[in-house]
Amino acid sequence: MGTVQALRDVEGKKPVGLADVQAAAARIGDSIIRTPCLESRTLSEITGARVFLKFENLQFTAAYKERGALNKLLLLDETAKSRGVIAASAGNHAQGLAYHGRRLGIPVTIVMPRPTPIAKVSPTEGHGATVILEGEKFEDAYAHAVEVGKTRGLTFVHPFDDADIIAGQGTIALEMLETAPEIDTLVVPIGGGGLISGMATAAKALKPGIEVVGVQAELYPSMYAKLRGLKLPCEGDTLAEGIAVKQPGDTTFEIVRDLVDDIVLVAERDLEKALSLLLTVEKTVVEGAGAAGLAALLAHPGRFRDRNVGVVLCGGNIDTRLLANVLLRDLARSGRLARLRLRLQDRPGALFQIARIFDEQQVNIIEIYHQRVFTTLPAKGLITDIECETRDRAHLDRLVDALARGGYEANMVELA
Template sequence: MATLHKIALVPTPVVTIDDIRIAATRVQPSIVRTPTLLSRTLSEMTGATVYLKFENLQFTAAYKERGALNKLLQLDEEARSRGVVAASAGNHAQGVAYHGRRLGIPVTIVMPKSTPTVKVQQTESHGATVILFGERFDDAYAHAREVEAERGLTFVHPFDDPHIIAGQGTVALEMLADAPEIDCLVIPIGGGGLISGCATVAKASDPAIEVIGVQAELYPSMFNRISGEHRPIGGDTLAEGIAVNEPGALTSAIVRDKVDKIVLVSERQMERAVALLLQIEKTVVEGAGAAGLAALLSHPERFRGKTVGIVLCGGNIDTRLLANVLLRDLARSGRLARLRIRLQDRPGALFNVARIFDQEGVNILELSHQRIFTNLPAKGLSLDVECETRNQAHLDRLISELRAAAYEVSPVELA
């Protein structure tokens, strides 16, 4: 009697390296092949050899257009003529809108009502029809699926789609072609499309390449799913591009299989990373785009001695927010400070304080007296001085001189 042998069924990968190579050929004529460059200064700072992939130099300033274009190019003529719909408040919207117009495909984008006007205008400038619906992304997403069904449109998912994942994976193909010595990729995670594609490329190229995912501490959705933890999700994060409540099903499976570790980074470290990239590399990134560098700053021992590839995945940051980040970084480094000084309310008091600032070569930017809303005696006042110094040591010397002159002084600290 013949012996029956059980044959183990190996699940077919959702996305393969060949899918990503074909996607690269498909999208290459219409996207920017962004540079992968060594950062000598960041390498010295972190103890790792740091390569940066400048995806903020895409036309829409984000990698998202790679996946969007790969998806749109595979629609048949009937689907193209009907049009597509997507839900997004940011980079995915612009990527779909921009390439949709190029290809003559009608695009509808559903955005939450809270979306900043500038993002709505940018999306409309690419020829898309914008529908504002709901207060949260989840509301906009649900409405986009209703529009899809009602109008017979094709839904372009921001991350949980094999064509999107394959398109995003072309980022890693280019990085490893330009810097084959990279042995560790550090990739931001929101829904998981970018890291799924990049991890597929990395592990197919060399299984020894480490793939490290990065999430904001306030939005550890993929971290929770993979680790089984239940950390709270929500809050105002600088990295709104990766502020996702629920990661994708397809992407979660790929991350579980191919990503070595997920680390979490604080708001403060992302602010620092945004400022450093502008100061050192002279490049503007959004919070999500700085998450990879923030991981190196937060966990230097994890990456020391490695050759690390970081994706600067986007550069769409509000200019006022960027200004705030840069000023806060100056304050944390001691180059900008606000000092609260207790004075007696009498002639010459301000002059005597200002003389010490002059002697120490400190520039006074702004003064604010408080006589009424204070717990000081009626003849006392509180003086806030915003000033500019060379560094922390210079600021410390100023404070020492003020205290030596018998002034009660305290820095107003940042959160």
């Protein structure tokens, strides 16, 4: 990795080059949003790097996937356009393809696994696509999409392992370097590798000294492991579901191997912190994958310190309940929300005495939970959990100290 060696196919040609990306930019430019690329002073202070954010979550479908999908659709011949396209996707690729397919009058069929939430099915159908639910896993849906495509004569549109898709995604790098030419490091989320392949192709050609760093969730280190010849598990519930890919593409792997300088991994806690910061500091909503770039800066500060870093906020499609949980968990980790577990004697006035201490410390009580039965305490004892709201960690510590002085042992219920 880290070289600018040209990737060759069997005919000795690059599958994607700068000219392809530039042609894609001209082709799709009037139909996608040229999203802002803005410096964040606050995030720069927090991370120690000069941070430039590319707001791809502001695309119409709230994700960068539109770029590659539209480029692919525009390059189809008239016969293929009239017959239509098919893809397997339960996420942003499906919506991008459906939206631009309807705009162009190209029939779009999307195959999704049967357990796909209705919240993902409905927007895709809302963009005019025909949705087929097939199989229990994505692999089942993918195989069915390929088979249906062959049977019906539909063009299969791969979400990342396709030269036209890669070229379309690479247009992001063109825009970033035009807006902020001082960027010397690009930090890009990696799932199957389409986004980073396109961006690295364009960026390395325009600015050979630029560093391109990929980011993967620790639970799905597929590209990271393959480049290093490792066998690492790719499983689990990650916040960054948009980059939870078990097997990178063949074309994308070769491009990443030749052009990408490094790949770093981020933990779920880093992703949650980054997502929360982007909402509270930048007032912008991103999905887990969209927060991966900032998560890398938080998890590996020494790696990026004093660099001019371009971070791609690649998508903003997140379930509102999940978003609420992430924000509440971040408040808990920062000490602004807490659950304290106390042992009390089951007698009149016991809870009043506790509440008095909370009042003295100006701490807001949100919920109180009593447990009298399922406890190892004597029959006259009880466990009380009190959820409360404080100003910060120091304020919470003062409350715990005051409870201790009052004769109460308060144990914090910690998050993972």
